[in-house]
Amino acid sequence: MFHIVQYRPLRLITQNSLSSMCLKLMLSRPVPFARIWKSWFSSHFLVGNKNIILMGPPGAGKTTVGKIIGQKLDCPVIDIDDDVLETTWNMSVSEKLQDVGNEQFLEEEGKALLKFSASGSVISLTGSNPMHAAGMQHMKKKGIVIYLDVPTTVIMSRLKSMKVDRIVGQSPGMSFRDILQFRKQFYKRWYDIHVLCGGNIAAEVVAEKVLDAVKRYQNSELETFISTRSSRSGRSMEKDCNKYFTDVVTEGLAPDGGLFVPERGLPKFTAGEWQSLIEATYIERAQVILERCIHPADIPASKLAEIIGTAYGENFSCSKIAPVRHLAGNQFLLELFHGPTASFKDFALQMVPHIFAYCIPRSCNYLVLVATSGDTGSAVLDGFSRLHDTDKQRIAVMNFFPEDGVSPIQKSQMIGCQKENAWSVGVKSDFDFCQTAIKQIFTNSDYTGFLTVEYGTALAAANSINWARLLPQIVYHASAYLDLVHQEIIPFGSPVDVCIPTGNFGNILAALYAKMMGIPIRKCICASNENNILTDFVRTGVYDLRGRKLIPTFSPAVDILKSSNLERYLHLIANEDGQLVTQLYNQLENQGCFQLPKDLLEKLQQDLVAGWCSEEDCLAAIHSVYSTTGYILDTHTAVAKVVADRLQDRTCPIIISSTAHYSKFAPAILRALRIAEINQNPLSQLHLLSSYSPLPPVHWGLLETLKKKANEDHQVCAADMSMLMSHIETLIQNHFM
Numbered sequence: 001m002f003h004i005v006q007y008r009p010l011r012l013i014t015q016n017s018l019s020s021m022c023l024k025l026m027l028s029r030p031v032p033f034a035r036i037w038k039s040w041f042s043s044h045f046l047v048g049n050k051n052i053i054l055m056g057p058p059g060a061g062k063t064t065v066g067k068i069i070g071q072k073l074d075c076p077v078i079d080i081d082d083d084v085l086e087t088t089w090n091m092s093v094s095e096k097l098q099d100v101g102n103e104q105f106l107e108e109e110g111k112a113l114l115k116f117s118a119s120g121s122v123i124s125l126t127g128s129n130p131m132h133a134a135g136m137q138h139m140k141k142k143g144i145v146i147y148l149d150v151p152t153t154v155i156m157s158r159l160k161s162m163k164v165d166r167i168v169g170q171s172p173g174m175s176f177r178d179i180l181q182f183r184k185q186f187y188k189r190w191y192d193i194h195v196l197c198g199g200n201i202a203a204e205v206v207a208e209k210v211l212d213a214v215k216r217y218q219n220s221e222l223e224t225f226i227s228t229r230s231s232r233s234g235r236s237m238e239k240d241c242n243k244y245f246t247d248v249v250t251e252g253l254a255p256d257g258g259l260f261v262p263e264r265g266l267p268k269f270t271a272g273e274w275q276s277l278i279e280a281t282y283i284e285r286a287q288v289i290l291e292r293c294i295h296p297a298d299i300p301a302s303k304l305a306e307i308i309g310t311a312y313g314e315n316f317s318c319s320k321i322a323p324v325r326h327l328a329g330n331q332f333l334l335e336l337f338h339g340p341t342a343s344f345k346d347f348a349l350q351m352v353p354h355i356f357a358y359c360i361p362r363s364c365n366y367l368v369l370v371a372t373s374g375d376t377g378s379a380v381l382d383g384f385s386r387l388h389d390t391d392k393q394r395i396a397v398m399n400f401f402p403e404d405g406v407s408p409i410q411k412s413q414m415i416g417c418q419k420e421n422a423w424s425v426g427v428k429s430d431f432d433f434c435q436t437a438i439k440q441i442f443t444n445s446d447y448t449g450f451l452t453v454e455y456g457t458a459l460a461a462a463n464s465i466n467w468a469r470l471l472p473q474i475v476y477h478a479s480a481y482l483d484l485v486h487q488e489i490i491p492f493g494s495p496v497d498v499c500i501p502t503g504n505f506g507n508i509l510a511a512l513y514a515k516m517m518g519i520p521i522r523k524c525i526c527a528s529n530e531n532n533i534l535t536d537f538v539r540t541g542v543y544d545l546r547g548r549k550l551i552p553t554f555s556p557a558v559d560i561l562k563s564s565n566l567e568r569y570l571h572l573i574a575n576e577d578g579q580l581v582t583q584l585y586n587q588l589e590n591q592g593c594f595q596l597p598k599d600l601l602e603k604l605q606q607d608l609v610a611g612w613c614s615e616e617d618c619l620a621a622i623h624s625v626y627s628t629t630g631y632i633l634d635t636h637t638a639v640a641k642v643v644a645d646r647l648q649d650r651t652c653p654i655i656i657s658s659t660a661h662y663s664k665f666a667p668a669i670l671r672a673l674r675i676a677e678i679n680q681n682p683l684s685q686l687h688l689l690s691s692y693s694p695l696p697p698v699h700w701g702l703l704e705t706l707k708k709k710a711n712e713d714h715q716v717c718a719a720d721m722s723m724l725m726s727h728i729e730t731l732i733q734n735h736f737m
Helices: 020-027 062-073 080-089 093-100 102-115 133-140 152-161 176-190 203-218 232-237 245-251 271-275 282-293 301-312 345-349 352-359 375-385 408-416 431-442 445-455 467-486 506-516 533-540 566-573 578-591 598-607 615-629 635-647 662-672 682-690 700-708 721-736
Strands: 051-055 077-079 122-124 143-149 193-196 225-227 260-262 324-328 331-335 365-371 395-402 422-427 457-461 496-501 521-528 542-544 593-595 608-612 654-658 715-717
Touching: 051 062, 051 203, 062 077, 062 122, 062 203, 077 080, 080 093, 080 102, 080 122, 093 102, 102 133, 133 143, 133 176, 143 176, 143 203, 152 176, 193 203, 193 282, 225 245, 245 352, 245 457, 245 467, 260 566, 271 467, 282 301, 282 467, 301 352, 324 467, 324 615, 331 467, 331 635, 345 352, 345 375, 345 467, 352 375, 352 395, 352 467, 365 375, 365 431, 365 721, 375 395, 375 408, 375 422, 395 408, 395 431, 395 721, 408 422, 408 662, 408 682, 408 700, 422 431, 422 721, 431 445, 431 457, 431 721, 445 457, 445 721, 467 496, 467 506, 467 654, 496 506, 496 635, 506 521, 506 566, 521 533, 521 635, 533 542, 533 598, 533 608, 566 578, 566 598, 578 593, 598 608, 608 635, 615 635, 615 662, 635 654, 635 662, 662 682, 662 700, 682 700, 715 721
Parallel strands: 051 122, 051 143, 077 122, 143 193, 331 654, 365 395, 365 457, 395 422, 422 715, 496 521, 496 654, 521 608
Antiparallel strands: 225 260, 324 331, 542 593
């Protein structure tokens, strides 16, 4: 007989850059039982005396699925309705409900659950069991709770065919849909594992999905991370030094200078699973997708739900979080600027600080370093400043940005977002210097070791080189496609193209990942401004920095020549050949260029096309769209619009990522709309734009930040590594000592 063993969903963190002092503090965390297990249990993974507990709405198929699982595992099957409640009450459940009414029924049902005890069994709960807190707490101690999530429309159809006319908790005048939606909050509160049961899939298939999900829950060893520069032979020798999600969140950059990626790739969703999310909210979609990407041994489902709810709750001004708006013809805008700092960076950086705070050991201080070309800085500062006070005492963030390479409003915003644990430093150079400097600091073991020994502080990264930054971006690309299906623009399975203004390659990489996970994206269109190194690379396979100088443009967030996340994509299409990636990036470092082998270029061009936009065309697009629709594009979205117009073939919808709110680039917008500037004051510029009643309105959060923080100042330093390191030490001394 096979049963289940339960373990604490925590992971041991290891970090090369920490000294033995900090490492000892980290080792004080409990080691999860699953970490000790090896592959010997692969065919007998359900061991111990715990239960598999199936939970879901009435009509979800819990009883049938439970019987199938019980047969497969040769273990007892218990149906709470038939085997517990009706036996205890000596009457049917429907008779009991009619006899005592809703509230008393739930109490009686909960009491029966509290008296129930079993081990090594498959248990099918009633649809209303999760509404009794004490009863569910009792059951959770006995095993793993699995939520069979069936779309509401499917449940309603099943209940109708079963001639069910009332379910527990349904008051007079309340529809089936309303009570089913009301109950979801209780299912989400209690589950350990979430199994999507999209459509009318067979119970046998659901049972297999449950067993696969339980196996994953029990075996965290399979979800390890590798460096984009690690060789296959090196990996086999390093199995005792596996990296897990908690490790890569805290370490940011791999010790060999590469970027972390999941060794076994990202999870793939079936068409039915995606379709089950069509009616879901953005937060519900995020929960399902991220649960499949983050093992519960790293972040349990309940904690992940809490983090997602905090990130996308009151912080976003639009209830849809990332709405899709029709622009014209076959073009749609994915509006990614409704967060507190008005750019797509908020999607990751409202989440990442809470993920980081959960993953790091309580006994160490951390300084998060970030380099920004504009939008990341204010998003990082805002996100980390929203941590709980106890977390802010042990986590601080320092943001480096090119002093003269961001828009005036972006700079004012970064200065205004400074808080007691969050600071900005302007660097007299460009973004590429800032980003390279941070990478060099992370790989300088003498310096990081000194910080740990001298100050008890470790460094971490919040740039898109950190894997946790990419995952939330996958969600909004998937959600945009599902929204088009929900709006009946396309049937599920029909392809779309996406066009994304691209600098550091993180946003477009997230779209490519969404495609890998099963979203029918046909082509990803990479849109560059006059810093068009990526356009040349996609077209020729040659990445050539020689003789290129960064050109300041109206779209500063993509004023980038060294695209960090491109390395992850090259590792992917090179079939995880870390040696080849190392060779290419050594050539880039030493010679200033590299060329892709022909076969890799062909693979790349199956996924990507690219184009670029001049400054004049960018402003003309803003003016044209406003004249015809009344809608104002920001400068980055305008770059994407121009490139989309040139490269789309109009055979399918194209989703253009609107990555920032136009309010952040008021001088360029005023120029594009041929409105005379009244002065150089950023707040005055926003008030002027607002007077034109634009669509969408001027960003609320940006206005508030500029009003409150207009007179604050910031530090500025030279483009010198020793100066940056000095600023880091000063911050550590002031905040942590």
